[in-house]
Amino acid sequence: MPSPLVYLTLVLVIGVAAQWFAWRFRFPAILLLLVLGFALGRWADPDEIIGQSLLASVVSLSVAVILFEGGLSLRFRELAETGPAIFRLITVGCIVTWILATAFGRLLVFDTLRVAALAGAIFTVTGPTVIGPLLRHIRPHRRPSAVAKWEGIVVDPIGAILAVLVYETIPAEGPEAAAMMLTSAVLKTAAASLIVGGGGAALIVLLLRRHLIPDYLQAPIILGVVLGGFTLANELQHESGLAAVTVMGIAFANQKLVSIEHVMTFKENLGILLIGALFVVLAGRLQPENLTALGWGGVLFIVALILLIRPAAVLAATVRSTLTWRERIFIAWLAPRGIVAAAVASVFAIALSRFGPSEAIRADADRLVPLTFLVIITTVAIYGLTARHLALRLGVAEPDPQGVLIIGAGEFEREVAKALQEDGYVVKLIDSNRENVTAAKLDGLRTRHGNILSESLQEDLDLSGLGRLLAMTSSDEVNALAAIAFTHTFERAGVFQLPTPQADKKTKGQGGENRPTARRLFAPDATYNELTRRVKAGAVIKKTLLTPEFDYEAFQKQHGDRAIVLFIVSKTGDLKIRTADDTSVPVAGQKLVSLIDAAEPSSTKEKDESAMEAA
Structure with missing residues (x-):
């Protein structure tokens, strides 16, 4: 048995x-986490190393952080198109799932209706621990993505509270006593969630707005408020902490008084670390014999959960909604269970196995955790391996967004956009200059007028089909700020900006280089002024297909410094954006998109034309 230090490491x-x-090999991370966690558990038992009581507390606090982080990603503006569908999914859909899961659970797995109802309540949850990674893997369009994200985050505390209500009625004698318990618990949970969650968000905003917290302490103090609010709400009403931190996250994300970007970055990094650790630890607690003891009843229950219960819930919740039938099918095939289901099942199973009012209930409690983990493993595996393929077949996801969002719509930017659009790539331009926007629209380009640094514009942008950002305005400051703003959306590898004249100079007194906020476009000297000068002097964008006879060396020999390679298109159509530090050599079969100065020799024109004919 390893030491706690070795195990935690x-x-x-x-x-x-x-x-x-x-991420590297493009398959769902959760599936690998479960497999590796199960394998690690055969060598090291987390219950013995960490202790069951401490482990339960750590899991609860970790889930609180994950739900708060999930709440931060929810924006009320997303409800404009899909609000009714989301509301019905977390109400009607949740109720349908509970009723059907209870019925099938009683028929196939459990001997008592009360534990079957508890299991049915637990299986209403999905959660950001599984929905978030899967959505990053699937990359669906905005509407189905918003529905799945909202449902996954909001239904978690609802399902947990429903499980608490069912649990508290188990020892009740008679329907009247159960009804009184339910009414009391619902009122206490709602009060604790709204007061603690809303109060916590208000406290954070007050502290940040009045600058009462130094920058380096903001994230730790917010984390402390989240964990404190979670524990306080749980003390006021059992398991209401999850709802409280979700309310806190949503309220904090949708206020307009202080910026939350730096908080989101910290919480996302922490959330990723916690998700990985939790799945590894909880999967390690599972024993193979516990799974096999469920028999065919457990297998049939999961088949019913995936093929009958989830589609029925989505159908009932989305009837007459604005969602298309393709979006409904996709949502019906996306309900993996995650950490919250495992954590809630573990807590209640321990309590019922020790203090259950009857032998039958205690026996059913021993089946609850294995069934929950079997549901988690199976749903994550099935949805994780098939949902992306289904989304692509339904046309509700992008296979690999190759399009570009161009900041700026000047003459050079328009020429770049036209060249890319001609080859079938999705291109969108944004500029605050109305003349540039009008000229771009006359050229048939998708263009939006506005300030790219405006939060409302950023939130309202439709980024379908767009996978990279090119910041190419005349202002280095705007380019840098736009790159920072969209790093969260496109990641660092997908954010580019024009180099500045000072990009390669040392910053005096700083002990290091003046590093750009994004990857530098095209070439070290491809500044806005230089590119504009070339275009005004007659430079044009040309496409050249490299062949064994006319390779990159021949291209360089004929064009020399008069050509700047902007993009490289592979044989399969993948668009590679050329950067200033890219030293790779294009090969035959690839197509170069280049800015070439005017007055080139006729021989060069002929070879370019022959190359394009070969294309």
Whole structure:
């Protein structure tokens, strides 16, 4: 048995490494986390190393942070198109799921209706721990993505509260006593969630707005408020802490008084670390014999959950909604269970196995956790391996967004956009200059007028089909700020800006280089002024297909410094944006999109034309 230090180190390393490996080879991270966690559990039992009581507390606090982080990603503006569908999914859909899961649970797995009802309540949850990573993997369009995200985050505390209500009625004698318990619990939970959650968000905003917290302490203090609010709400009413931190996250995300970007970055990084560690630890607690003891009843229950219960719930919740039938099918095939289901099931199973009012209930309690983990493993595996393929077949997801969002709509930017659009790539331009916007629209380009630094514009942008940002305005400051603003959306690898004349100079007194906020476009000297000068002097954008006879060396020999390679298109149509530090050599079969100065020799024109004919 390893020491706690060795075990915890392995948990963190495996959690992070598995997520990187899954990102690198493009498959769901959760599936790998579960497999590796189960394997680690055969060598080291987390209950013995950490202790059951401490482990339960750590899991609860971690889930609180994850739900708060999930709440931060929810924006009320997303409800404009899908609000009714989301509301019915977390109400009607939740009730349908509970009723049907209870019925099938009683028929196939459990001997008592009360534990079957508890299991049905637990299986209403999905959660950001599984929905978030899967949505990053699937990359669906905005509407189905918003519905799945809202449902996954909001239904977690609702399902947990429903499970608490069912649990508290188990020892009740008669329907009247159960009804009184339910009414009391609902009122206490609603009060605790709204007061603690709303009060916590208000406290954070007050402290930040009055600058009562130094920058380096903001994230730790907010984390303390979240954990404190979670524990306080739980003390006021059992398991109401999840609802409280979700309310806190949503309220904090939708206020307009202080910026939350720096908080979101910290919470996302912490959330990723916690998700990896939790799945590894909880999967390690599962014993193989517990799964096999469920028999065919457990397997049939999962089949019913995936093929009957989830589609029925989505159908009942989305009838007459604005969602298309393709979006409904996609949502019906996306309901993986995650950490919240595992955590809630573990807490109630321990309590019922010790203090259950009857032998039958105690026996059913021993089946609750294995069934929950079997549901988690199976739903994550099935949805994780098939949902992206289904989304692509339904046309509700992008296979690999190759389009570009261009900041600026001047003459050079318009020429770039036209060249890319001609080759079938999605292009969108944004500019605050109305003349540039009008000229771009006359050229048939998708263009939006506005300030890219405006929060409302950023929130309202439709980014379907767009995978990269090119900041190419005349202002280095605007380019840098736009790159920072969209790093969260496109990640660092997908954010580019024009170089500045000072990009390669040392910053005096700072002990390091003046590093750009994004990847530098095209070439070290491809500044806005230089590109504009070339275009005004007659430079044009040309496309050249490289062949064994006319390779990149021949291209350089004929064009020399008069050509700046902007993009490289692979044989499969993948668009590669050329950067200033890119030293790779294009090969035959690739197409170059270049800015070439005017007055080139006729021989060069002929070879370019022959190359384009070959294309």
